[in-house]
Amino acid sequence: MPTTLGHALRFALFGVLAGCASAPTRVPAPLAVERLARIGGPGVDFAHALAVSPDGGIVVGIETAGSPGFDGRAVQAISASAEEMAVLAAYDRRGHLTWAEGLGGPGAHPAVRAVASGTDGSIFGAGWFSGRFGLLAPNGGPSVESDGGSDAFVAALGADGHLRWLRRFGGKYADTARALLPAPEGGVYVAGSFRLNARFGEQEDGSARVLVSHGGSDAFLLRLGADGQVRWAISVGGAEDDETLALAAAPDGGGYLLASYRGRLALDIAGSRREFVARGANDALLLRFSADGRVIAACSIGSEAPDDFITLAADAEGIAVGGYFSGSRELTIGERALHLASRGASDALLLRLDANLALRDHVQISGTGATTLERLAYGQDGRLWAAGSFNGRLPLGHRELVAEGGDAWFAVFDRGLDVDDALAFSGRGTQQVLAIAPDTRGGAFVAGAFSKELAVRGQPTAPIARGRSDAFVAHVIADAALAARQPKRAPAAEVESDDD
Numbered sequence: 001m002p003t004t005l006g007h008a009l010r011f012a013l014f015g016v017l018a019g020c021a022s023a024p025t026r027v028p029a030p031l032a033v034e035r036l037a038r039i040g041g042p043g044v045d046f047a048h049a050l051a052v053s054p055d056g057g058i059v060v061g062i063e064t065a066g067s068p069g070f071d072g073r074a075v076q077a078i079s080a081s082a083e084e085m086a087v088l089a090a091y092d093r094r095g096h097l098t099w100a101e102g103l104g105g106p107g108a109h110p111a112v113r114a115v116a117s118g119t120d121g122s123i124f125g126a127g128w129f130s131g132r133f134g135l136l137a138p139n140g141g142p143s144v145e146s147d148g149g150s151d152a153f154v155a156a157l158g159a160d161g162h163l164r165w166l167r168r169f170g171g172k173y174a175d176t177a178r179a180l181l182p183a184p185e186g187g188v189y190v191a192g193s194f195r196l197n198a199r200f201g202e203q204e205d206g207s208a209r210v211l212v213s214h215g216g217s218d219a220f221l222l223r224l225g226a227d228g229q230v231r232w233a234i235s236v237g238g239a240e241d242d243e244t245l246a247l248a249a250a251p252d253g254g255g256y257l258l259a260s261y262r263g264r265l266a267l268d269i270a271g272s273r274r275e276f277v278a279r280g281a282n283d284a285l286l287l288r289f290s291a292d293g294r295v296i297a298a299c300s301i302g303s304e305a306p307d308d309f310i311t312l313a314a315d316a317e318g319i320a321v322g323g324y325f326s327g328s329r330e331l332t333i334g335e336r337a338l339h340l341a342s343r344g345a346s347d348a349l350l351l352r353l354d355a356n357l358a359l360r361d362h363v364q365i366s367g368t369g370a371t372t373l374e375r376l377a378y379g380q381d382g383r384l385w386a387a388g389s390f391n392g393r394l395p396l397g398h399r400e401l402v403a404e405g406g407d408a409w410f411a412v413f414d415r416g417l418d419v420d421d422a423l424a425f426s427g428r429g430t431q432q433v434l435a436i437a438p439d440t441r442g443g444a445f446v447a448g449a450f451s452k453e454l455a456v457r458g459q460p461t462a463p464i465a466r467g468r469s470d471a472f473v474a475h476v477i478a479d480a481a482l483a484a485r486q487p488k489r490a491p492a493a494e495v496e497s498d499d500d
Helices: 004-009 492-497
Strands: 031-040 046-052 058-065 086-093 097-104 111-116 123-129 130-134 144-147 151-157 163-169 176-182 188-202 207-225 231-235 243-249 253-263 263-269 272-278 284-289 295-302 309-317 318-325 328-333 335-342 347-354 359-365 375-378 384-390 393-396 398-402 405-412 419-425 431-438 442-452 470-476
Touching: 004 309, 031 058, 031 419, 046 470, 058 111, 058 123, 058 470, 086 111, 097 123, 097 151, 123 188, 130 163, 144 163, 144 359, 151 176, 151 188, 163 188, 163 207, 176 243, 207 253, 231 253, 243 284, 253 309, 263 295, 272 295, 284 318, 318 375, 318 384, 328 347, 335 359, 375 431, 384 431, 393 405, 398 419, 405 442, 419 442, 419 470
Parallel strands: 046 111, 046 431, 111 176, 243 309, 309 375, 405 431
Antiparallel strands: 031 470, 046 058, 046 442, 058 086, 086 097, 097 130, 111 123, 123 151, 123 176, 130 144, 151 163, 176 188, 188 207, 188 243, 207 231, 243 253, 253 284, 263 272, 284 295, 295 328, 309 318, 318 347, 328 335, 347 359, 375 384, 384 405, 393 398, 405 419, 431 442, 442 470
């Protein structure tokens, strides 16, 4: 069943999942990368999305150009006409490929920014495309065509990798899907952004379901059934440009949406109309929604200065929101206010709210340079995994990380928001952590991209990028012996010449 790409991909992450069978660590131990897979060719490659399936395997969403190599192994392109493609690949918990599919088309320029795994093992992928877009299997498959500059897509595949359905949403302008969340009864929630007006499936009477933005662009939130049909769709926005940032699950089967907005925005909340006014150039809006599409609660997060809150995670006790800021400001979170001053060029900020969206506590993460917080994910043990970028020196718990350039930091916080441990994805060039998916045994999978070189604690060598940037997937565990191992580095001249 696997495609030509899938056959070659079986080498990409073999063994990445092998450590999942180890016993969970009961006390904080040093973090280390047990397995690291480099994915890249002569162009630009990113791993933007990652999810753990119910059986302990993983699903990876990769954007790639041409014929990439997977840990140095050449991969034959699925379609010679596809200059760029979005790849969805699934592996079992032993690290064996179960299926892999590419999506794209001539001039499609696809992006895959979210993946999710349903309780029945179904896999969902979402992003956007232009032109004609479909499955790049040798025998072809379903395809769709954009209505304008770019349209959003959602693809559903079975646990065996067969494409169940492919849906397009959008209008004449730029429309994107950026976040996914499994919904009850085998469906999925989808969030993204659309401009002016866009079509989102059909009504029960067969007429088009069209959303019209309140301004330039609005965020949208919709629920798809297991059959790919739209159950409901709503827009969130005001008179200016607004966009989706992240989704997270709520314990009642609904979820939380994080969006950015400008100016004024009005929402119907629990039967009453409420207006929000952004304090600065862009504020964050956090809302809780029910499984039937009602907004239950909402709060605004912002200050008079520019704010960047971009990531969201939730567990049974509440929500974590992450971002970064610079300078001094009064930040309001609903009815509460925090007086903040960055110690570096920018500081990361982690907010923790309860299920009613009231602020509980916060953590400011400061280094000597610019520090950001860009990804969050809760593990089953209640610990919070976090990642961002930094330069200079960054104290995290008992460690001090030292950047070589534009490095990424990765840490796990206990239930009290103290840092258990942290590590850096470093090296010459730039490193990014773009997705986190905690495993079922106390570790976490990490996906991202790097240019030039990637050095990380626990690995024997530091891979060198083949192109301008390569994607990577790593499995992080707590292991004292593994953490003592530092990677062997290639000579500087060899690393620099790889970018020529």
